[in-house]
Amino acid sequence: MGREGEVVSQLIAGFEKEHPGIKVEVQQIPWSAAHEKLLTAYVGDATPDIAMLGNTWVPEFAAIDALEPLDALAAKSVNAPRADFFPGIWNTNVVDGVTYGIPWYVDTQVIFYRSDLLAAAGYKQMPTTWADWRAAMLKIKSKMSARQYPLLIPTTEWRPPVILGLQAGSPLLKDNGQYGAFHDPPFRKGFDFYVSLYHDGLAPTLSASEISNIYQEFEHGNIAMYISGPWQIGEFTNRLPKSLQDKWMTASLPGIDGPGAALAGGASLSLFRRSTHKAEAWQLMEYLSRPEVQLKFYTLTGDLPARRESWKDTALANNRYARAFRDQLDRVVPTPQVPEWEQIATKVFEHGEEAVRGRKTVDRTLMELDNDVNGILEKRRFLLSQKKTAAKVATR
Amino acid sequence: MDSARQRQRIEQVLLYTLLIIGACLAMLPMVWMVSASLMPSGQASTYPPHFFPTTVTFAHYTDLFTRLDLGRNLLNSAFVSFVVTFASLFINSLAGYAFAKLRFRGRDRLFRALSTGLVLPVQVAMLPLFLLLKNLGLINTYWGVIIPGLSSIFGIFLVRQYALAIPDEMLDAARVDGASEFRIFWSIVVPGIMPILATLSIWTFLATWNDFMWPLIVLSDSSHYTLPVALANLSGEHVQDTELMMAGSVLTVIPVMLVFLFLQRYYIQGVMAGSVKG
Amino acid sequence: MTMRSSSLRIPAEANTAAWFFLAPALLLIGVFFFLPVAASLLLSVTDFDIYGIANAGNTRFVGLQNYVKLLHTPDFWKALKNTFYFAFVGGPLTIAVSLCAALLLNSKLVRFKGFFRTIYFTPFVTTLVAVAIVWRYLYHTRYGLFNYGLSKLGIAPIDWLGDPHWAMPAIILMAVWKSFGYNMLIFIAGLQSVPEELYDAAEIDGAGAFRRFFSITLPMLAPTLVFISVITMIGYFQLFAEPYVMTQGGPLRSTTSVVLLMYEEGFRWWRMGYAAAIAFVLFIVILIATLLQFRLQKGERA
Numbered sequence: 001m002g003r004e005g006e007v008v009s010q011l012i013a014g015f016e017k018e019h020p021g022i023k024v025e026v027q028q029i030p031w032s033a034a035h036e037k038l039l040t041a042y043v044g045d046a047t048p049d050i051a052m053l054g055n056t057w058v059p060e061f062a063a064i065d066a067l068e069p070l071d072a073l074a075a076k077s078v079n080a081p082r083a084d085f086f087p088g089i090w091n092t093n094v095v096d097g098v099t100y101g102i103p104w105y106v107d108t109q110v111i112f113y114r115s116d117l118l119a120a121a122g123y124k125q126m127p128t129t130w131a132d133w134r135a136a137m138l139k140i141k142s143k144m145s146a147r148q149y150p151l152l153i154p155t156t157e158w159r160p161p162v163i164l165g166l167q168a169g170s171p172l173l174k175d176n177g178q179y180g181a182f183h184d185p186p187f188r189k190g191f192d193f194y195v196s197l198y199h200d201g202l203a204p205t206l207s208a209s210e211i212s213n214i215y216q217e218f219e220h221g222n223i224a225m226y227i228s229g230p231w232q233i234g235e236f237t238n239r240l241p242k243s244l245q246d247k248w249m250t251a252s253l254p255g256i257d258g259p260g261a262a263l264a265g266g267a268s269l270s271l272f273r274r275s276t277h278k279a280e281a282w283q284l285m286e287y288l289s290r291p292e293v294q295l296k297f298y299t300l301t302g303d304l305p306a307r308r309e310s311w312k313d314t315a316l317a318n319n320r321y322a323r324a325f326r327d328q329l330d331r332v333v334p335t336p337q338v339p340e341w342e343q344i345a346t347k348v349f350e351h352g353e354e355a356v357r358g359r360k361t362v363d364r365t366l367m368e369l370d371n372d373v374n375g376i377l378e379k380r381r382f383l384l385s386q387k388k389t390a391a392k393v394a395t396r
Numbered sequence: 397m398d399s400a401r402q403r404q405r406i407e408q409v410l411l412y413t414l415l416i417i418g419a420c421l422a423m424l425p426m427v428w429m430v431s432a433s434l435m436p437s438g439q440a441s442t443y444p445p446h447f448f449p450t451t452v453t454f455a456h457y458t459d460l461f462t463r464l465d466l467g468r469n470l471l472n473s474a475f476v477s478f479v480v481t482f483a484s485l486f487i488n489s490l491a492g493y494a495f496a497k498l499r500f501r502g503r504d505r506l507f508r509a510l511s512t513g514l515v516l517p518v519q520v521a522m523l524p525l526f527l528l529l530k531n532l533g534l535i536n537t538y539w540g541v542i543i544p545g546l547s548s549i550f551g552i553f554l555v556r557q558y559a560l561a562i563p564d565e566m567l568d569a570a571r572v573d574g575a576s577e578f579r580i581f582w583s584i585v586v587p588g589i590m591p592i593l594a595t596l597s598i599w600t601f602l603a604t605w606n607d608f609m610w611p612l613i614v615l616s617d618s619s620h621y622t623l624p625v626a627l628a629n630l631s632g633e634h635v636q637d638t639e640l641m642m643a644g645s646v647l648t649v650i651p652v653m654l655v656f657l658f659l660q661r662y663y664i665q666g667v668m669a670g671s672v673k674g
Numbered sequence: 675m676t677m678r679s680s681s682l683r684i685p686a687e688a689n690t691a692a693w694f695f696l697a698p699a700l701l702l703i704g705v706f707f708f709l710p711v712a713a714s715l716l717l718s719v720t721d722f723d724i725y726g727i728a729n730a731g732n733t734r735f736v737g738l739q740n741y742v743k744l745l746h747t748p749d750f751w752k753a754l755k756n757t758f759y760f761a762f763v764g765g766p767l768t769i770a771v772s773l774c775a776a777l778l779l780n781s782k783l784v785r786f787k788g789f790f791r792t793i794y795f796t797p798f799v800t801t802l803v804a805v806a807i808v809w810r811y812l813y814h815t816r817y818g819l820f821n822y823g824l825s826k827l828g829i830a831p832i833d834w835l836g837d838p839h840w841a842m843p844a845i846i847l848m849a850v851w852k853s854f855g856y857n858m859l860i861f862i863a864g865l866q867s868v869p870e871e872l873y874d875a876a877e878i879d880g881a882g883a884f885r886r887f888f889s890i891t892l893p894m895l896a897p898t899l900v901f902i903s904v905i906t907m908i909g910y911f912q913l914f915a916e917p918y919v920m921t922q923g924g925p926l927r928s929t930t931s932v933v934l935l936m937y938e939e940g941f942r943w944w945r946m947g948y949a950a951a952i953a954f955v956l957f958i959v960i961l962i963a964t965l966l967q968f969r970l971q972k973g974e975r976a
Contacts (some may be wrong), residue, residue: 009921039724039727042728060724063725063728064724064725064727064728064729065728066728067728156922156924166804206836207836207924207925209635209810209835209920209921209922209924210815210833210835211635213441213635213638214636215635215636216438216441216636259871270742339724342942342943343942350926350927353924353925353926354926357838357926359926368748374745378734379721379723379725382734383725383732404783407783408783408784411778411781411783412784415779415780415784415790418775418778418790418794419790419793419794422793422794422797422851422855423793423798425797425805425808425809425812425851426796426797426800426808426881428808428819429804429805429808432811436921440811440817441814441816441817442817443816443822445817445818445819445822462765473705478752487698487699487702488699488720489698490695490696490698490699491695491698491699491700493695494692494695494696498691498692498695499689499692500692500693501689503692510700510703510718513703513707513708513959515960515964516686516707516711516957517908517911517912517932517956517957517960518707519912519914519936519953519956520710520711520714520953520954520957521706521710521711521712521714521715521954522710522940522955523709523714523936523940523946523949523950524709524711524713524714524716524950525706525710526715526941527713527946528705528706528713530711530712535795542971543702544707544857546702546705547698547699547702547703549703549707552699575692576691577692578691578694578696578931581695588919588956592759602710602799603775605725605801606800606801606802607801607913608801608803608914608915609915609933610804611935613937613941616678623801624801624802624803624804625803627801627803627804627807628807628918630736630918631807631810631919638811641811642807642808642811644804644807645801645804645805645807645808646804648801648804649800649801649804649805652799652801653796653799653800654798655800656795656796657792660792660795661903663799664791664795664859665699667856667859667860668859668860668862670826
């Protein structure tokens with residue numbers, strides 16, 4: 001999908017040279033369509049051998065039994081050894097203890113910030129604890145005028161409250177993903193902090209669609225910090241004026257008492273169960289996982305490699321903006337491995353907005369969120385209980 | 397007499413003023429749309445806002461066709477709209493004429509049953525229709541968009557209404573002469589109902605071009621998107637590129653505006669005629 | 675219909691020809707419209723979802739459970755409320771504006787009628803998505819033209835699309851602008867069908883402009899008014915593209931319409947059984963509105 005689809009054929013050429021008997025056909029689909037198209041392909045019995053899946057989709061496709069388990073293959077592999085991948089990222093591909101995808105590139109969140117504004121507030125580096133972070137933002141705010149804010153976190157994004165909840169130790173869902181844990185103390189702690197950012201005037205109460213141009217706001221100093229992903233490195237470099245290029249930097253996220261966790265995102269390569277060329281497909285997956293191939297991929301797309309080995313290369317090691325990502329990748333956590341996660345994530349920010357805008361108390365908000373989530377997970381509970389009874393019957 | 401004339405004058409001035417203000421309000425968004433599409437990047441997001449560009453640039457239009465491949469979507473829209481318009485014209489007029497002038501058992505009952513469909517909102521059909529098309533392998537194809545639009549109860553209604561006015565004697569005479577029903581339809585009826593066919597074809601073209609929800613659901617691959625869907629898709633990713641989005645909007649709106657402006661007589665006639673029956 | 679048809683012998687050829695003429699249309703409409711509508715009812719009593727897409731065996735027959743769930747979902751009531759707000763405020767507003775425009779254009783004192791008529795009708799033919807995007811920028815809090823205009827009048831800027839109280843009014847305003855031209859045309863036709871003599875007689879009797887409007891024009895337009903009201907309402911109940919493009923149903927779900935909710939549940943989350951129930955409720959609402967129209971029209975004729 002996306003740029004990756006355009007570029008992968010260049011990588012494939014190398015593979016075909018090494019394996020003259022194998023021909024690889026590449027189909028490109030835009031991100032927006034891929035999810036639906038792959039699902040449709042599955043139902044229509046027309047799946048490819050391998051597909052690149054957004055790693056939050058892996059649980060969904062595993063749930064419908066579309067993917068081939070990869071643990072055995074990975075254990076024997078020289079080129080795709082589990083140990084060299086960022087554990088948090090690898091785990092996003094593990095459902096019920098079984099691995100269904102090999103990480104291809106990674107994605108996580110860091111803070112993009114105006115280093116000059118942070119320095120003017122007396123901080124040479126981004127703080128690493130919530131308390132210090134808050135203090136720094138208050139300091140920055142004191143030097144700002146009325147419609148300027150230290151931090152931009154759009155109210156219609158689910159990642160910030162989820163990240164803060166994870167940092168506070170919340171599992172988000174409990175009982176093997178059957179019930180919501182949003183009303184429990186850990187998530188509540190993170191959520192209280194999240195809401196306070198808005199209520200203390202540190203972040204504007206704006207939805208994603210209301211911010212027409214984040215780069216302009218950043219340039220004019222209307223925003224000092226913004227949480228986002230690796231592709232923004234390129235955007236900020238291209239869209240900010242030259243005069244500003246030495247005045248912004250990235251930093252990993254602060255946590256409660258020290259550097260905090262972020263979400264393990266990215267894409268994986270998965271093998272479809274119905275493939276009739278599994279051995280060859282696996283060889284391709286291994287090839288694409290080689291450190292040098294991963295690096296080439298990075299130079300072509302700007303996507304960050306999933307293998308730690310690749311990061312040792314100078315191109316990446318010297319990219320000063322990528323350093324924060326490298327650091328953050330050691331502390332990434334996956335989202336719950338349930339197919340319903342996308343809808344649950346939407347509910348998180350929908351309810352979250354009510355609390356942020358002061359329309360409901362935090363307590364009521366989280367209670368209603370849990371209610372909604374429990375409703376969404378009802379089918380999952382039913383199917384799991386069916387599996388249990390079937391297993392019981394089978395073991396008699 | 398003079399004061400009456402004076403009163404009329406004042407009334408006239410008042411009326412014209414209101415009409416002109418109204419016209420300005422009606423056109424304001426469209427004018428700004430075109431204007432902003434010609435502004436250099438970033439100029440549309442300034443304070444105080446610019447109404448006219450300081451320098452005119454066509455860069456965004458070039459962008460649409462080169463970087464964003466909207467030309468493809470333009471062709472998609474054109475293809476779908478033309479096929480639906482002409483095919484449905486044929487299919488609907490055949491049926492409309494049949495209901496008006498061909499005598500067969502159960503005709504009126506069938507027509508009444510068909511008319512009940514007019515109260516059914518099309519959204520109710522969408523979910524199962526999607527599943528049906530999925531089983532037929534038509535998801536993400538042009539035909540998935542075209543086929544559901546090939547016949548419409550409203551079109552049949554319209555043609556029938558108009559065809560009722562054709563004198564039966566003329567048709568019977570042709571039958572006596574040995575002409576086949578289709579020959580009668582093609583040589584006598586069609587020329588006779590040209591006005592309504594013109595109206596219906598413009599209506600259908602506009603409606604199909606502007607259609608959003610169903611193409612959004614059926615098409616999942618941007619190279620197949622019709623223009624409205626492509627535009628909506630773009631607006632998600634490029635929310636910050638105001639001028640670019642305006643150029644996209646202009647591109648989407650111009651074809652239908654042109655069709656309307658050149659053929660408005662038929663369109664407006666159709667709207668007004670359809671209403672008099674009340 | 676004339677009596678002739680029943681007394682005339684139906685030639686066999688005409689009979690078969692008729693079915694050939696009708697076959698394409700009936701087949702298409704039957705298979706791609708009526709059949710899905712019926713299937714929708716069936717779908718709404720199951721819990722067909724993504725698990726069901728993977729394996730049909732995962733689908734349960736749930737009777738009216740989807741409907742019960744709907745009635746207990748605040749989101750659904752919100753969507754219903756929003757849709758009614760849009761229809762019952764936007765509808766009359768649109769009709770009022772189109773009536774005013776029609777009255778203006780119908781005046782004998784006005785020339786260039788065709789020109790103005792075209793200008794007023796143009797918004798109606800434009801693509802909704804395109805204009806929604808334009809209006810989204812016009813509504814921008816800082817850089818939009820509307821707030822700029824307000825500031826010239828000394829009014830503080832309004833957060834049109836970000837304030838839950840203003841988002842639906844913003845969408846209503848845009849809908850009025852876009853749709854008034856269509857109703858205007860119908861009103862013009864209606865106004866033109868009012869006999870001149872009635873106005874002349876009233877003028878001789880000394881009735882002023884307002885009196886003439888309320889005693890002659892409105893009553894004569896009554897059937898047209900009813901017709902327009904109902905088709906406008908029915909159209910407005912199907913609100914979808916505006917919130918989808920401009921606000922994604924926000925802020926705080928204040929612009930989520932019933933159709934948007936159905937789209938989200940059915941095509942984003944793949945809870946198709948549940949979404950079918952929502953669609954069916956929409957159908958009931960529109961059916962009631964249409965039946966009301968027939969009632970009112972019958973009342974008028976009496």
